[in-house]
Amino acid sequence: LGMLLIALAVNAASPIEGLLERIDKGASRKFVIEQVKSPVDFFELDQKGDKVVIRGNNYVSIATGLNWYLKYHAGIHLSWNGMQAELPEVLPAVKLKERHETDMKYRYDFNYCTFSYTMAFWDWARWEKEIDWMALHGINLPLAMVGTDGVWFNVLSKLGYTKEEINEFIAGPGFQAWWLMNNLEGWGGPNPDSWYKQQIALQQQIVKRMREYGIEPVFPGYSGMVPHNAKEKLGLNVSDPGLWNGYRRPAFLQPTDPRFEEIASLYYKEMNKLYGKANYYSMDPFHEGGSVAGVDLDAAGKAIMQAMKNNNPKAVWVAQAWQDNPRTPMIEHLEAGDLLVLDLHSECRPQWGDPASEWCRKGGYGQHEWVYCMLLNFGGNIGLHGKMDALIDGFYDAKADVHAGRTLRGVGMTPEGIENNPVMYELVMELPWREHRFTRDEWLKGYVYARYGVEDEALQQVWDLLGNGIYNSPKEKIQQGTHESVFCARPGLDVYQVSSWSEMKEYYNPQDVIEAARLMVSVADKYQGNNNFEFDLVDVLRQALAEKGRLMQKVVTAAFRAGDKQVFELASQHFLHLILLQDQLLGTRKEFKVGTWIEAARSAGQTQEEKALYEWNARVQITTWGNRVAADQGGLRDYAHKEWNGILKDFYFMRWKAYFDYLACVLDGKQPEELDFYTLEEAWTKETGFYSSIPEGNTVVVAKNIFEEVF
Numbered sequence: 001l002g003m004l005l006i007a008l009a010v011n012a013a014s015p016i017e018g019l020l021e022r023i024d025k026g027a028s029r030k031f032v033i034e035q036v037k038s039p040v041d042f043f044e045l046d047q048k049g050d051k052v053v054i055r056g057n058n059y060v061s062i063a064t065g066l067n068w069y070l071k072y073h074a075g076i077h078l079s080w081n082g083m084q085a086e087l088p089e090v091l092p093a094v095k096l097k098e099r100h101e102t103d104m105k106y107r108y109d110f111n112y113c114t115f116s117y118t119m120a121f122w123d124w125a126r127w128e129k130e131i132d133w134m135a136l137h138g139i140n141l142p143l144a145m146v147g148t149d150g151v152w153f154n155v156l157s158k159l160g161y162t163k164e165e166i167n168e169f170i171a172g173p174g175f176q177a178w179w180l181m182n183n184l185e186g187w188g189g190p191n192p193d194s195w196y197k198q199q200i201a202l203q204q205q206i207v208k209r210m211r212e213y214g215i216e217p218v219f220p221g222y223s224g225m226v227p228h229n230a231k232e233k234l235g236l237n238v239s240d241p242g243l244w245n246g247y248r249r250p251a252f253l254q255p256t257d258p259r260f261e262e263i264a265s266l267y268y269k270e271m272n273k274l275y276g277k278a279n280y281y282s283m284d285p286f287h288e289g290g291s292v293a294g295v296d297l298d299a300a301g302k303a304i305m306q307a308m309k310n311n312n313p314k315a316v317w318v319a320q321a322w323q324d325n326p327r328t329p330m331i332e333h334l335e336a337g338d339l340l341v342l343d344l345h346s347e348c349r350p351q352w353g354d355p356a357s358e359w360c361r362k363g364g365y366g367q368h369e370w371v372y373c374m375l376l377n378f379g380g381n382i383g384l385h386g387k388m389d390a391l392i393d394g395f396y397d398a399k400a401d402v403h404a405g406r407t408l409r410g411v412g413m414t415p416e417g418i419e420n421n422p423v424m425y426e427l428v429m430e431l432p433w434r435e436h437r438f439t440r441d442e443w444l445k446g447y448v449y450a451r452y453g454v455e456d457e458a459l460q461q462v463w464d465l466l467g468n469g470i471y472n473s474p475k476e477k478i479q480q481g482t483h484e485s486v487f488c489a490r491p492g493l494d495v496y497q498v499s500s501w502s503e504m505k506e507y508y509n510p511q512d513v514i515e516a517a518r519l520m521v522s523v524a525d526k527y528q529g530n531n532n533f534e535f536d537l538v539d540v541l542r543q544a545l546a547e548k549g550r551l552m553q554k555v556v557t558a559a560f561r562a563g564d565k566q567v568f569e570l571a572s573q574h575f576l577h578l579i580l581l582q583d584q585l586l587g588t589r590k591e592f593k594v595g596t597w598i599e600a601a602r603s604a605g606q607t608q609e610e611k612a613l614y615e616w617n618a619r620v621q622i623t624t625w626g627n628r629v630a631a632d633q634g635g636l637r638d639y640a641h642k643e644w645n646g647i648l649k650d651f652y653f654m655r656w657k658a659y660f661d662y663l664a665c666v667l668d669g670k671q672p673e674e675l676d677f678y679t680l681e682e683a684w685t686k687e688t689g690f691y692s693s694i695p696e697g698n699t700v701v702v703a704k705n706i707f708e709e710v711f
Helices: 015-023 059-072 124-136 148-158 163-169 173-180 193-213 230-234 260-275 297-311 388-400 422-433 440-452 457-468 510-522 531-562 565-586 594-603 608-621 628-633 647-667 677-685 699-710
Strands: 031-035 041-048 051-056 098-102 106-109 218-220 251-253 280-282 316-321 339-343 369-374 408-413
Touching: 015 031, 015 059, 015 124, 015 193, 031 059, 041 059, 051 059, 059 098, 059 124, 059 193, 059 422, 059 440, 098 422, 106 369, 124 193, 148 163, 148 173, 148 193, 148 260, 173 608, 193 260, 230 251, 260 297, 297 316, 369 388, 369 422, 388 408, 388 422, 388 440, 408 422, 422 440, 440 457, 440 531, 457 510, 510 531, 510 699, 531 565, 531 647, 531 699, 565 647, 565 699, 594 608, 608 677, 628 677, 647 677
Parallel strands: 031 051, 106 408, 218 280, 280 316, 316 339, 339 369, 369 408
Antiparallel strands: 041 051, 041 098
16 A cells, blocks of 8 residues: 555553553553554554554544454454453454545544533643543543633733632532633632642643644634723723623634733743644633624634634644634634634534534535534433434535535534543544444444343343334424433423533433333343443333333323322322432432542542532532522523432422422421522532542442332
8 A cells, every 4th residue: 555664663661552451451462552644544453463453643643542442353342331351361363454544634522511521620630531432532632621710810910810800700619611612601610729739730630741752622612702890900991791600701802902812822821831832722712692893803813813823833723613603704714724613513413514514504614624522422421322313424514515515524522521421422432433324223233242241132221212212203303312301401391401501302212221121130140240230221221211200201291180189199209209219319329429420529638628619519500409409590500400419409309308208398388488599409518528439338229129119
């Protein structure tokens, strides 16, 4: 093929060697790693004697090949629920050389929200696993926003802001995503000095490892954001983008202001000093409804671009296509190659030019290159969900499109929260490496072996049921993420969705989920100790219990409306009992425990005061989200609800019990005081009661007992 074979023996310091040793000590001796020059990204699986050869053009391609081998040749799936595995003494041989290549230059990762909903309190140990996960999944272009608060602290200090003023601007650990997307100021703070120091040190470790792999970090660039009082404080010419769900937004520095270039330059200088120059910068002015009144969008786009190019002439602006952003007048006169657009919700509301999409942009992104992204998850919510057919077909349709196909340059995952629905993330990140269109059914056959290391008829039936149903939301259904659990909803008689923007509609048969759970339980003894199986057993049974809860809640409402006290009492008690069973089931896995989240938050603090602040951030984010105005009028409450052990028992159970007690009084002919839910909810956010992250009970035993009792 005319390629120059270098076959570099990768030395002990190589990131692939380190990756293999972290997966399983001694694993690096079982592989031969070869790096080969190539004009396209590729990997090959081959055999030399008793050693498996992984060949590729760079470290990320090689890691992708390693993951492909582990999944499809060894039946080992490294996933968020387990990044280590015991490799066999002699690896299964690659009988026939296998090659995969891609012309999708970019494989993108992360949404700003991921950094708050999932990663707000991660330490280096957790980040190290994630960067390995990224390399294994072919990701070479991730957003890297940790420690951007330290950059802003330094910039504002140099502009004359006091520490107190800076901390009124920078959000707390649980809410930095929305601050950096220009949505709000200060909420969740003020941050202690130690926070900035540790985040800077953490980002330096993250970026160092990414660069060792050859992964290009995308840093938040300068988008014109300044504190809301920049006009009074600095005499700047700013526009007011208005409110976001009850929060005041930061101001936008007009590109015509003579100090725009100076402040942008100061920002990049401070960023470079801490983390070095990047070749990609993310900027999203006017995100999610920000007012552009009085702003020359063409001038704004050019000023933002010029400031970035002054810092690094080779740099590319990365923009999220979400709602009206990026505004057409802001990008239409920018040079091709200087802007990369993330089509943020391609599997559901694509903007690249698909005429069937309600968010279709006529002409797509014009001359600009773009990335096909799967959003999938909103608020880090727990729940089985996917749009398998829409995801697969949408990608191949975009590739084949006469206009969009010419500028399509990659695939990405842009979820608001990760560590859920691993099947969907495996699927989206394999798309660029599969040359020909394939079907969901074909792919799921391979997934069962990859996920569990076995070929099992019952497990295949499980995934046929899930793949045909809950994981195959039709293209035209536009709901935001999972079909939410009614257990997590703020109580009401006709309650349906949990978060304000969910747009849930029925699209699958709940009985299929219950049958999938029955099949999982039926083989549970056989696969006890199989980590991926036990995670999925809990997740599928959790979904089945949530389906049962939704049916039972309707019985409660019907009994209340019929004035039948006896049925109301029985049904409401049964509903509450289901919440407690759900809590018990989820307690058997650390991934489904609120204690894991809160423990990470507290561990980030060095003093008791810091631990308390971070715990409050963690608790508020997953419940009220904001203050009373933002929670209730802004609609943010329960947006990031979590079907987790601990919070089910102490928060959601408490809320539903208070409501049922209220309804019981009404049935008794009394006139009880209306419930103030926000007051009930806020009380939990202020507590500091201990929640353990340690799993409780035997997963298989608990799952079997609960299934037998409920179904």
